Amino acid sequence: MDFFKIIDQLSEVDADVLGRFNSRRAVFGSLGTAAKRSALAATPLFLGALFQKAYAGTAATGVEVLQYALALELFEQDFYAKVKASSPYANASAADKAAIDQIKKHEDSHVTLLRGAISGLGATPVTGVTFKAAVFAGLTTFKTGAAATSQLGIAQLLEDTGVRAYKGRAGELLGTDLLTVALQIHSVEARHAAKIRDMRGQRAWVNPADDLAAHPVYTSGVTTGSTPAAFGLVVPPYTAPSPVENNTTQSNVDIKAGLGATYTASDAAAAFDEYLQVAEVLDNSRAGGLIGA
Template identity: 40%
Template sequence: MNLQNIISEIEKVDPEVYDKLDTRRNTMKKFADISKKVALASIPLAFGSMFKKAYGQTSTEVNDVLNFALTLEYLEAEFYTNIVGSPGYLTAPAPAQGALTKIKNDENAHVAFLKSVLGAAAVTKPDFDFTGGGGSGTGPLAGYLAIYAVQLAMAQVFEDTGVRAYKGQAPALLGKRVELTAALKIHSVEARHASHIRQMRRGLDAAIPASQKPLKPWITLNYSGVDYPPANTAINMSYAGEEIVSQAGVNIVGIGGNAYIDDKAASESFDEPLTTNEVLAIVAPFFA
């Protein structure tokens, strides 16, 4: 089997092989140059080195991304586990209780899945403080277990943050088809959770700024849709950057002469990622 056939076979398994190595033309040219400079017996070693460089350097990075996702899933899973059956939860109507229980089960399934993928490399579950007190247990959300409206507001912020966090990590998984596909599947479920929680909050009509009613199932500009004074500053961090109205250098407002596409509609049409550091700053108060 010649070189072209070998790479063609690899391309069947990994269509992005040329992106990892270089362009198709440059890959062939570089290997031809190598072939002129080394002995015939050394070509397999050079060939192996080329692929090792392309494929062998990302395992740690991928594990870091998956462990970052796992840590966020630990947080969400424990949050829902804590509120299901709590005094606040018991004041909710039966359909809402069922939805929160379903989301709890989803989050625990995400944890189990990511742990199975990571194996021995999986990080252990940290301790959490859902009062937002950084371990003090006396943070601004100290009464969350007793107040259903606060539970829903917290759930919304966690879910919205999770969606943006997954989006921010996706580029690090490019070229890792299995891991990227799995992450995107979790990402889409998190988005459904966020939308459903928002609709539950709309029906409850509590802890929503008057200017942002009725609450939409999606994010508008950088509006949080939450009005809980003890924690508003921290909550708003999860929505910073969502007010962007340009994509790939194109201003979406009024695009194509459509005057109805205002800044709100433009921002609603696209979701924005959060960086690792931005996410860590948002969730830091919830770690004990």
């Protein structure tokens, strides 16, 4: 664990982070020599105390949300690692490989960042979230053929699920700097989703004309049974289905006809992405069914 890297990463996105500690100088001063620093920095209690002080008040649900985010990032990271090691990928174009590399790099960074933040809050980061090897073996093409058996088809489902998943928990981080970090990851996932869609010849935005539009990732509701206890994640109570992606009503307003101008259902749906709750994301019909050994 690189404590200073974590601080640097946090300070990049949260300019005030150093001010939240006693002050940069105090932190460094109290650490003394480099040797002492690394010894102390490797101590979870020390880190936890620092971060709890820095983010007092946001730690309670913050850790749960971060663990959830880490689980999804680990899942994506493993998926892309498997893709890069596969034979279908070997035949992909250089441009497509470069895109996968860039996406994988971001997932790696997100894993590192989230792990550091979770450790800093005194919790143990989740581990071992992988993409099912047996399912992966059935992905026989890189991007051609049926979406359900192509690597990029699944990549699109994963990225769009990720976008929905982050949205589903933003409210728990209301008003915090952790929210900013979550939003900054969220929009990167959306960029990934757009690129994967583009590589597949789909529109970058979710719309009813997608070849995968009927997949449960774009609908809502728990359908085939969830795996709520997976990896010790805390699953918030599930009450009612989240809106489907082709929803054309936002905040009780009919986007098609309620805004003074008339818009098509396709445009009305595509203008807003929707969220998914944890139980829905972890349902076997969505990410839950793809997570495993």
